[in-house]
Amino acid sequence: MQTVKLAIAGFGTVGTGLARIIEENGDVILARCGKKFQIVSVLVRDIKKRRDYLPGPGVTLTDNIEEFTSCPDVDIVVELMGGTTAAFDIVKKALESGKHVVTANKHLLAERGIELFEIAKENGVGLYYEASVAGGIPIVQAIKESLAANRIKSIVGILNGTANYILSEMSTNGLEFETALSQAKELGYAEADPTFDIEGIDTAHKMVVLIRLAYGKDYPLSKLPVEGISRVEGQDILFARDLGYRIKLIGQVRDVGGKLEAGVFPALVKYTLLLARVGGNYNAVRVEGNAVGPSFFHGQGAGSLPTGSAVMADIMALAGSRTPDNTGFNNTPITKADILDPELATSEYYFRFTVADKAGVMASLSKILAEHNISIAQAVQKGAASETNVPIVFTTHKASTKDVNAALREIDSMSFITRETVSMRIL
Amino acid sequence: MQTVKLAIAGFGTVGTGLARIIEENGDVILARCGKKFQIVSVLVRDIKKRRDYLPGPGVTLTDNIEEFTSCPDVDIVVELMGGTTAAFDIVKKALESGKHVVTANKHLLAERGIELFEIAKENGVGLYYEASVAGGIPIVQAIKESLAANRIKSIVGILNGTANYILSEMSTNGLEFETALSQAKELGYAEADPTFDIEGIDTAHKMVVLIRLAYGKDYPLSKLPVEGISRVEGQDILFARDLGYRIKLIGQVRDVGGKLEAGVFPALVKYTLLLARVGGNYNAVRVEGNAVGPSFFHGQGAGSLPTGSAVMADIMALAGSRTPDNTGFNNTPITKADILDPELATSEYYFRFTVADKAGVMASLSKILAEHNISIAQAVQKGAASETNVPIVFTTHKASTKDVNAALREIDSMSFITRETVSMRIL
Numbered sequence: 001m002q003t004v005k006l007a008i009a010g011f012g013t014v015g016t017g018l019a020r021i022i023e024e025n026g027d028v029i030l031a032r033c034g035k036k037f038q039i040v041s042v043l044v045r046d047i048k049k050r051r052d053y054l055p056g057p058g059v060t061l062t063d064n065i066e067e068f069t070s071c072p073d074v075d076i077v078v079e080l081m082g083g084t085t086a087a088f089d090i091v092k093k094a095l096e097s098g099k100h101v102v103t104a105n106k107h108l109l110a111e112r113g114i115e116l117f118e119i120a121k122e123n124g125v126g127l128y129y130e131a132s133v134a135g136g137i138p139i140v141q142a143i144k145e146s147l148a149a150n151r152i153k154s155i156v157g158i159l160n161g162t163a164n165y166i167l168s169e170m171s172t173n174g175l176e177f178e179t180a181l182s183q184a185k186e187l188g189y190a191e192a193d194p195t196f197d198i199e200g201i202d203t204a205h206k207m208v209v210l211i212r213l214a215y216g217k218d219y220p221l222s223k224l225p226v227e228g229i230s231r232v233e234g235q236d237i238l239f240a241r242d243l244g245y246r247i248k249l250i251g252q253v254r255d256v257g258g259k260l261e262a263g264v265f266p267a268l269v270k271y272t273l274l275l276a277r278v279g280g281n282y283n284a285v286r287v288e289g290n291a292v293g294p295s296f297f298h299g300q301g302a303g304s305l306p307t308g309s310a311v312m313a314d315i316m317a318l319a320g321s322r323t324p325d326n327t328g329f330n331n332t333p334i335t336k337a338d339i340l341d342p343e344l345a346t347s348e349y350y351f352r353f354t355v356a357d358k359a360g361v362m363a364s365l366s367k368i369l370a371e372h373n374i375s376i377a378q379a380v381q382k383g384a385a386s387e388t389n390v391p392i393v394f395t396t397h398k399a400s401t402k403d404v405n406a407a408l409r410e411i412d413s414m415s416f417i418t419r420e421t422v423s424m425r426i427l
Numbered sequence: 428m429q430t431v432k433l434a435i436a437g438f439g440t441v442g443t444g445l446a447r448i449i450e451e452n453g454d455v456i457l458a459r460c461g462k463k464f465q466i467v468s469v470l471v472r473d474i475k476k477r478r479d480y481l482p483g484p485g486v487t488l489t490d491n492i493e494e495f496t497s498c499p500d501v502d503i504v505v506e507l508m509g510g511t512t513a514a515f516d517i518v519k520k521a522l523e524s525g526k527h528v529v530t531a532n533k534h535l536l537a538e539r540g541i542e543l544f545e546i547a548k549e550n551g552v553g554l555y556y557e558a559s560v561a562g563g564i565p566i567v568q569a570i571k572e573s574l575a576a577n578r579i580k581s582i583v584g585i586l587n588g589t590a591n592y593i594l595s596e597m598s599t600n601g602l603e604f605e606t607a608l609s610q611a612k613e614l615g616y617a618e619a620d621p622t623f624d625i626e627g628i629d630t631a632h633k634m635v636v637l638i639r640l641a642y643g644k645d646y647p648l649s650k651l652p653v654e655g656i657s658r659v660e661g662q663d664i665l666f667a668r669d670l671g672y673r674i675k676l677i678g679q680v681r682d683v684g685g686k687l688e689a690g691v692f693p694a695l696v697k698y699t700l701l702l703a704r705v706g707g708n709y710n711a712v713r714v715e716g717n718a719v720g721p722s723f724f725h726g727q728g729a730g731s732l733p734t735g736s737a738v739m740a741d742i743m744a745l746a747g748s749r750t751p752d753n754t755g756f757n758n759t760p761i762t763k764a765d766i767l768d769p770e771l772a773t774s775e776y777y778f779r780f781t782v783a784d785k786a787g788v789m790a791s792l793s794k795i796l797a798e799h800n801i802s803i804a805q806a807v808q809k810g811a812a813s814e815t816n817v818p819i820v821f822t823t824h825k826a827s828t829k830d831v832n833a834a835l836r837e838i839d840s841m842s843f844i845t846r847e848t849v850s851m852r853i854l
Contacts, residue, residue, distance in 0.1 A: 028575075028578055030758060031758055031759040032756055138722075142568075146737075147736065148456070148739075148743050149735075149739035291444070291736035292563035292736040297724055299720065300720045305720070308718060309718035313574070316575050320749065323747070323749070330459065331460065
């Protein structure tokens with residue numbers, strides 16, 4: 001009975017989870033794929049750091065990259081260290097030396113994936129990454145294999161647990177963004193520097209990976225419109241609730257007549273949709289195929305064991321005899337995406353105007369919107385006309401980004417506007 | 428570039444969907460797996476029947492099983508005819524002649540799957556069945572591969588669209604069962620003989636398949652407790668709503684200390700759970716693994732294109748170079764399941780008692796339940812004390828099936844009980 005030897009770069013939350021799964025579920029894993037898995041080498045940043053969980057005896061624990069990459073008879077290298085420099089070198093070296101690689105590093109795949117997939121192909125080895133998107137949710141395999149006979153019409157995802165936790169707390173407990181963020185930090189749901197999570201960058205990395213899987217196209221990170229949640233206010237959450245919506249940080253891609261419309265942004269999601277029901281630090285992905293219709297996947301998007309479960313599934317697949325399928329497009333090179341001009345994208349919108357005095361303001365707002373082909377679906381006013389900084393909320397029917405930007409430029413230049421207008425899409 | 432030749436047994440809804448997918452998505456399919464797929468032979472029940480969609484020219488259309496099975500150079504046989512006799516012979520013959528088989532036939536797999544998997548193993552060919560459970564939802568591959576590193580703690584599924592449609596209509600539009608059923612028939616959601624769907628038999632077939640995948644165990648259909656929805660009344664739906672639940676036809680399996688507790692039954696599902704939000708003819712499956720945690724899958728559980736999409740995914744997988752993995756347990760034979768004594772299963776319960784007169788009745792009911800270790804969570808009375816056939820609804824804390832059966836036997840023997848008590852589990 002064969003033993004598969006693993007070298008793990010990075011032994012934090014996910015690495016520990018992986019080691020525990022191999023230890024605690026070894027019998028199930030053996031029953032399923034007929035193989036044993038052994039961790040032979042572990043690369044850590046600080047070898048002196050005290051750890052609750054240590055890899056078993058006979059494991060080379062090192063903080064020396066040279067020593068790690070030169071470790072003999074390793075079958076599969078698992079990259080769980082994050083970042084795009086040392087991680088890139090380790091993955092590249094492993095692939096070039098004919099070793100399969102499993103990674104959870106969406107940042108690396110988004111920025112340098114094309115290059116790495118090329119190297120993997122040249123060397124006929126696998127580069128698998130189920131854990132890089134939505135943790136324990138098997139969305140990579142679903143798109144790569146289960147839905148492989150479909151034209152993907154759209155993907156909409158809640159792909160960052162930290163952002164979703166913050167928005168859920170703001171919605172459920174009426175917190176403001178800063179309060180919810182510090183709470184997330186205290187609970188360990190947010191890192192010391194939460195920029196990637198709250199500014200949508202982590203979600204953007206994941207969208208680049210999903211777009212490549214769904215369309216076989218390279219959508220450059222630099223071209224992806226990305227907006228985070230740091231500007232979402234408690235009052236927007238409340239207005240959204242009143243109107244029957246939840247605000248979620250959304251990653252989206254749509255096939256619009258052969259061109260891809262993609263982006264990351266906070267959006268109002270109708271309460272009746274499953275996506276609106278994704279709470280706390282969970283993730284969810286909705287994929288619509290032209291044959292399968294809408295498919296919805298929900299689960300733990302992060303965490304030691306859920307992410308470890310996804311990493312182990314890749315390891316088991318690569319340990320099997322199948323020829324690796326890395327991109328899901330074995331017969332076609334990944335080419336540049338044909339990107340829809342963002343100005344031409346259309347959506348329904350939520351606007352929150354802040355005005356000094358409401359006398360006549362409604363009329364002016366409606367007039368300007370109408371002049372830019374934007375028709376109003378609902379209007380909500382709160383507070384007395386005498387107040388300053390009175391919020392006025394409109395929801396609209398479908399309008400183009402171009403028209404919306406022009407209309408808001410004009411509106412925000414009006415004298416009665418006391419704060420920049422808040423604008424969000426409605427899914 | 429290789430062309431994979433397909434022989435299709437049964438050209439109804441799913442067969443037509445498959446043919447359309449091959450025709451309309453052929454370019455995507457080629458880009459993904461580098462192969463073309465060609466239908467060379469189709470077996471139909473009635474060759475004279477007029478069809479909206481005909482397989483292309485060069486396809487042998489026959490109603491003769493001999494002619495179909497003897498068709499030369501076929502790579503993969505697709506069984507979409509249903510039933511367990513002719514379908515069994517065709518699948519068996521195909522496997523024995525070294526051909527891969529893809530089937531959507533849960534009935535066949537539940538009753539004679541073990542036998543067929545043996546034959547497939549002996550001949551080193553694939554017997555794939557993604558489409559047999561939950562149509563377009565990739566639950567088979569998820570359990571077989573994506574969650575392969577997990578001990579499966581439980582599976583809870585809404586696996587029959589017809590039953591779910593009927594219950595949804597009863598709940599949303601206040602229909603009684605019979606009315607909702609005839610409506611489902613008119614809309615083509617229910618067959619002329621809906622017994623398998625509404626009595627839970629179809630769900631039971633699917634549970635046997637899922638249990639085999641999740642545990643590598645054979646749970647005989649004959650041993651699975653199965654209860655349908657034909658006895659669910661409008662008033663139970665309404666009481667459930669008042670208490671914050673939806674009634675769903677559930678297929679469930681749980682690992683209780685190494686023994687399997689499984690069954691098919693209508694149950695009250697808390698409104699806040701995603702499972703309670705599965706509407707109309709959709710399907711959903713919740714799988715809980717010891718590493719991945721709860722994973723939820725939702726999508727089209729039936730229909731021409733969604734089911735065709737699942738069939739095509741299997742065809743593409745088998746056309747690839749991987750060694751087939753049929754049961755998900757390559758290293759262990761499927762053995763008999765260790766089944767938990769149903770009497771020992773525990774659950775929270777919903778009871779609807781029908782009494783002639785409520786004076787003193789509450790006390791007697793509570794007393795009998797208490798004597799059988801059943802504690803009451805909520806009690807709801809409606810109607811005046813003078814009425815006859817007054818419904819009294821209790822929900823309980825966890826109780827064993829044994830205690831519940833004994834208590835209800837005693838209660839239903841009381842003089843004040845005018846109709847058999849309705850009892851349902853609460854998830």
